Structures are given as C-alpha cells and as structure tokens.
Amino acid sequence: MDSMALELFGLVAGAVTSAGFIPQLVRGYRTKKLEDVSYFMPIVLTAGMTLWFIYGLFLGALAVIVANIFGVGCCLVLIIMKKIYA
C-alpha cells in the first residue's frame, strides 16, 4: 500500500473509531442518563488520545492527528453531559 493510500486507510480507521463515541452521546442525550458510564473512561481516554495526538504529530500521520482531536472532543462532551445529568 503506498503512503497516500495508507493515510486514507488511517483516516477511515480514525473516522470509524471517533464515530464510536457518537451513539454513546446520542443515547446519553436521549435518556438524560449516564449513571452506568464511568467518569474515568472519558477522562483516561482524553489523556491517552492527547498522547496519541502528539505521537501523530511526531510521526506526521494526519489520520492519527485528526482522529484524536475528534476523539478528545467527544470525550469532553461526554464528561460535561455526565456532569449535567448527574
């Protein structure tokens, strides 16, 4: 696979992974309940994805950078929603 195709593949991987948080946000918004969701999950994921973002910067891997910015955003929204619905 050439580097252009690999970057595109990575972008798809990043898009799918990031999209994984959307159903959780939608479910939380609909039910106004996030009691069973651990606070630590989005908090630790935010830390981890920030590190991935830095890793992506050093590697120059656009897919890793973009996916992790979006992922951090989703986790922050989840933390705020859990706070509001608590």
Next chain:
Amino acid sequence: MDSMALELFGLVAGAVTSAGFIPQLVRGYRTKKLEDVSYFMPIVLTAGMTLWFIYGLFLGALAVIVANIFGVGCCLVLIIMKKIYA
C-alpha cells in the same frame, strides 16, 4: 525524537488509551449494570480499532498494533458483560 523514543511514546499513549476502558469494565462488574452504555459504542470501536490495527501493521508501528489488540479485547468484554447483565 528518534524512532525508538517515538515508539516508546506511542506505547505509553496506547497503554493509557487502552487503560481507559478498564474503569468502565470495573464499574460494570461492580454494579452489574451497563444499561446507560450504548451497545453501538463498543461495536463501532471494535470495527475502528480493527482498522487501526491493520493500519499499524502496514506502518510497522508496534504501539498502534499492541494498543488496538488490547482495545478490541476490552470492547469485546464490554459487549459480553452488557449482554450478561441485560
């Protein structure tokens, strides 16, 4: 940062991100309740992390490979736990 240091940094990033699912598994195990956790989150994340795993294979990035194997494992456990506690 040289490539060895970058790989180590990536491994830390992967370890932290993967660790993010552990508090959710622990909380679920303790409360025996995962009602507020969307089924689609771990399902879509499993698909996305499988793609990341393949991306890591092509890139030869050990950190990406290891982190995503662990992540897929955590998501599968979460799906099974939600099924059992339903």
